[in-house]
Amino acid sequence: MCPCKRQHQRGLVMLAGLVSLFLAPCLAAHPADITPLRIQIQPQRVDLRFTLTLLTLGRMANLDPDGDHQLSPQELEASQGPMMAFLQKHVLLKINDQPVTLGEIVRFEPLWPPAPSVDLREMDRAVDVTFQLTTSEVVANLWMEFAGFPQLGEAASIQATYEQGELLTQVPFTPGEPDYLYDTGFAVESLFQPAAAPAPSVPASTAWTVRILPGVTTLLFLIITWNLVKTVAGLVRKRRKGDPPSSP
Numbered sequence: 190m191c192p193c194k195r196q197h198q199r200g201l202v203m204l205a206g207l208v209s210l211f212l213a214p215c216l217a218a219h220p221a222d223i224t225p226l227r228i229q230i231q232p233q234r235v236d237l238r239f240t241l242t243l244l245t246l247g248r249m250a251n252l253d254p255d256g257d258h259q260l261s262p263q264e265l266e267a268s269q270g271p272m273m274a275f276l277q278k279h280v281l282l283k284i285n286d287q288p289v290t291l292g293e294i295v296r297f298e299p300l301w302p303p304a305p306s307v308d309l310r311e312m313d314r315a316v317d318v319t320f321q322l323t324t325s326e327v328v329a330n331l332w333m334e335f336a337g338f339p340q341l342g343e344a345a346s347i348q349a350t351y352e353q354g355e356l357l358t359q360v361p362f363t364p365g366e367p368d369y370l371y372d373t374g375f376a377v378e379s380l381f382q383p384a385a386a387p388a389p390s391v392p393a394s395t396a397w398t399v400r401i402l403p404g405v406t407t408l409l410f411l412i413i414t415w416n417l418v419k420t421v422a423g424l425v426r427k428r429r430k431g432d433p434p435s436s437p
Contacts, residue, residue, distance in 0.1 A: 220242075220313060221243070221244035221312040221313050222242075222341070222342065222344045222346065223242075223345075223347075224240065224241060224242070224245055224346070224348070225239075225240040225348050225350070226238065226239055226347050226348065226349040227240075227349075227350050227352060228331070228333075228349055228350065228351045228371075229352045229353075230328060230331065230351060230352065230353045230371070230373055232327050232328060232373075232375050233323060233324050233325065233327060233328065234321065234322065234323050234324070234328075235284070235321070235322045235324075235331060236295075236319060236322075237280075237291070237292075237319065237320045237321075237322075238296070238318070239276070239317070239318045239319075239320075240316070240317055240318075241315060241316050242312055242313055242315045243311065243312050243316075244312040245341060245345065246272060246316060247309070248340055248341050248342070249268075249271060249272045249276070249340075250267075250270075250272045250275070251268070251271070252264055252265070252268055252309060253309055254267075258308060258309050258310060259306040259307070259308060259309065260306055260307050260308075260309050261305065262305075262306075265299060265316070269294070269297055272318070273294060275337065275340070276291055276320075276337075277290060277291050278336075278337075279335060279336045280333065280335055281333065281334040281335075281336060281368075282322075282332065282333050283333075284322070284328055284330070284331055284332075285328065285329050285330060286332070289322060289324070290322075291320050291322070292320045292321050292322040292323075293320065293321065294318060294319065294320060295319050295320070295321045296317060296318070296319035297316065297317075297319075298317045299314075299315075299316050299317075300314070300315045300316065300317060301314055327375045327376055328373050328375055329372070329373060329376035330370060330371060330372045330373060331370075331371045331373065332368065332369070332370045332371075333349075333362075333368065333369060333371075334367050334369075335362045335367050335368075336367065338363075338364040338367060343364055345364075346361055346362060346363045347361070347362035347363075348361055349361070349362060351371050
């Protein structure tokens with residue numbers, strides 16, 4: 190074989206290897222592998238809204254038990270239990286460094302118009318699933334780890350957005366970086382809140398006046414009554430002195 194031809198073939202092999210090396214991540218990754226997650230944080234409440242594609246949901250639960258490649262409303266409803274169990278097991282949470290569960294589902298809604306069924310091969314169709322946690326303490330920090338990447342695949346990722354008032358913080362969760370600690374700042378804010386104004390106190394002089402006033406009133410009443418009695422008695426005595434003597 191001609192050396193130049195052999196060299197040309199070797200170059201083609203190397204080029205093919207480089208192309209496959211650079212295209213492998215692109216071919217492995219798919220938009221359906223990305224799970225948006227919205228985390229709304231309030232002082233005593235956390236809402237987590239997962240937007241799960243059919244590709245991701247199908248790795249958590251069996252969406253096609255009859256094998257017809259169609260997803261009926263009944264099959265979607267039946268997937269809710271296994272999906273919830275998967276997320277409860279693999280989404281690890283701590284609030285204020287204390288482990289908590291994911292909570293209960295408050296919303297489970299497909300993001301497509303009502304239909305008798307949808308094609309499972311349309312993998313970019315998605316379902317919104319919202320969990321809600323409430324706590325008696327102020328949420329000072331929230332730690333989350335997603336331990337389900339081995340089941341979802343190495344190309345899977347969770348694109349989380351922490352929403353706290355008008356503040357938005359985007360954090361990706363990947364197999365290489367599966368956890369994140371979010372500090373809310375609520376605990377610091379509570380330290381600087383103004384204390385409640387104390388109830389107005391009654392001045393000492395007013396307090397003494399309030400205590401003495403009933404006694405003074407009673408004393409004045411007795412004095413006036415006594416003077417009135419004396420006056421009436423004096424008038425009676427004077428009248429008796431001026432009366433003509435009675436006949437024997």
